[in-house]
Amino acid sequence: MSLNSNLVNIVVFASGSGSNFKSIHQKIKEGEISGKIKIVVSNNPNSGALKYAISEGIPIFIHNKVRFHNEEKYYESLSKKLIEVNAELLVLAGFMKKIPDEIVAHFERRIINIHPSLLPKFGGKGFFGMNVHRAVIQLGEKESGASVHFVNKIYDDGPIVAQSVITVNDNESPEDLAARVLVEEHKLYPEVVKAFCENRILWENNKPIIVKGN
Numbered sequence: 001m002s003l004n005s006n007l008v009n010i011v012v013f014a015s016g017s018g019s020n021f022k023s024i025h026q027k028i029k030e031g032e033i034s035g036k037i038k039i040v041v042s043n044n045p046n047s048g049a050l051k052y053a054i055s056e057g058i059p060i061f062i063h064n065k066v067r068f069h070n071e072e073k074y075y076e077s078l079s080k081k082l083i084e085v086n087a088e089l090l091v092l093a094g095f096m097k098k099i100p101d102e103i104v105a106h107f108e109r110r111i112i113n114i115h116p117s118l119l120p121k122f123g124g125k126g127f128f129g130m131n132v133h134r135a136v137i138q139l140g141e142k143e144s145g146a147s148v149h150f151v152n153k154i155y156d157d158g159p160i161v162a163q164s165v166i167t168v169n170d171n172e173s174p175e176d177l178a179a180r181v182l183v184e185e186h187k188l189y190p191e192v193v194k195a196f197c198e199n200r201i202l203w204e205n206n207k208p209i210i211v212k213g214n
C-alpha cells in the first residue's frame with residue numbers, strides 16, 4: 001500500500017484567477033491537507049487557475065458547453081472525467097457555471113463552494129464578484145465575510161459549513177471590502193477542505209458541523 005493511500009481525491013472547479021485554488025494547493029504542498037488535487041476543471045481556457053495548474057503539473061480539463069450538442073453530452077463528458085479520476089470531493093473555487101443536477105445528486109455532501117458574503121445574505125443569481133460587495137455597502141451592512149457551503153441544486157443555497165466574519169469599515173469601497181473578504185476566503189477554504197479530508201465534518205439534522213482535530 002502506498003503512503004498516500006489515505007489522500008482524498010479532490011477535483012477543483014475554477015473559472016477565474018484561481019486564488020482560492022492556489023491557497024488550498026499551497027496547504028496541500030505544505031502537508032497540511034490530506035488530499036490530492038487530481039484535476040482542475042475550467043470553462044475558461046485563459047483562466048489564471050488553469051495557468052497555475054499547468055505550472056504546478058496538475059492535470060487540467062477544459063469543459064465548455066459550446067463544445068457539446070446538448071446538455072446530456074455535456075454532463076456525460078464531465079461525469080466520465082470525474083469517474084476516471086475517482087473524485088471524492090469537488091471544490092468549487094470561483095466556478096461560474098452551474099454543476100449539472102445529476103452530478104450534484106451523485107456527489108451529495110461532497111461538493112463545496114465558497115461565496116464572498118455571509119450567506120444567506122447576498123447569495124443567489126446575480127450575486128457574484130463585485131456585485132456582492134457593492135450591495136453590502138449600499139445597504140449599509142455592518143458586517144460581511146465569506147461562507148463555505150455544501151452545494152445543492154440551487155445557487156448559494158446549500159447547508160453552510162463555515163463562515164468568517166469581518167466588520168465593514170466606514171466609507172469602505174467595494175474594492176477594498178472585496179480584497180479583505182478574499183483574505184478571509186484564503187484562510188477559511190483550506191480549513192474546510194482540511195476538515196473534510198480528515199473526516200471531521202459531521203452531519204446533524206442536515207446541518208454540517210466541523211469538529212476539532214487532535
Ligand code: GRF
Pocket residue numbers: 014015016017018019020021093094095114115116129182185
Ligand atoms: C471568490 O470571491 C469566491 O468567493 C467566489 O469567486 C471568487 C473566486 O476568486 N465564488 P478566485 O478565482 O479564487 O481568486
